[in-house]
Amino acid sequence: MLINHSDIDLYLFDLDGTILDTAKEFHISLNFLLQQKKLAEKGFSSVRQIVSEGAGALIAHGFSISENHSNFESLRKELVEEYEKICTDSITFGGFEELIRYIKDNNKMWGIVTNKPKFLTDKISNFYKWDEMADIVISPEDTENKRKPDPSGINLAMKKLNCSPENTLFFGDHFKDFEASKRAKTSFIFAEYGYHNNSIKDEDLKDVFKIKSLREILN
Secondary structure, three states: OOOOHHHOOEEEEOOEOOOEEOHHHHHHHHHHHHHHOOOOOOOHHHHHOOHHHOHHHHHHHHHOOOOOOOOHHHHHHHHHHHHHHHHHHOEEOOOHHHHHHHHHHOOOEEEEEOOOOHHHHHHHHHHOOHHHHOOEEEOHHHHOOOOOOOOHHHHHHHHHOOOOHHHEEEEEOOHHHHHHHHHHOOEEEEEOOOOOOOOOOHHHHOOOEEEOOHHHHHO
16 A cells, blocks of 8 residues: 555654654653552553553553552652653654644644643643644543544544645554544554554454554655
8 A cells, every 4th residue: 555645635643653753751650650659560562562552551551450449549750750750861762843834834734632631731742842743633522522433523624724635644552542543533643653552453453554654754
């Protein structure tokens, strides 16, 4: 499968694990909490695999508790607070800046559709100037807290920018991204370098363009 850029008007991206490598910061934040509670720290690879699942999944992994546990929500909030302190330390994945330059040079549009809470998304977007560079940034709060795999975020981006699914390309690293794209009827790019943890089965990816780097899109 080849990408015909002439057919694409809008490039939409998931955030964590697709354009921004946030695993290190979440790993540091989770282990800080575990140290405070005098519990064993978690290895980086085990944390990296579930970053795209969100803060709740990291708490469940780190503390071996379910969301029904009495301390679950307070621990999740503590994790988010610690992560917020260092969230702008993350770096973008290789090729992102070149791809955005290509998009803008060719008068295309781009945006972000993330499950990340708006206050964190806004802080990161402001730091990297994406709030000025991107044509749109969508968080769950923009869609009545609907999160991928719900397609509402993608649909809202297309509606606001007057783009059709046929002319929209969505990049993601997780099954939730794949499913949201499928339900929104856009083309999908699977970021193999991300945090998918084998959440997408091979049979689902049969007709999907897979990349090991964002630079591959420009080849």
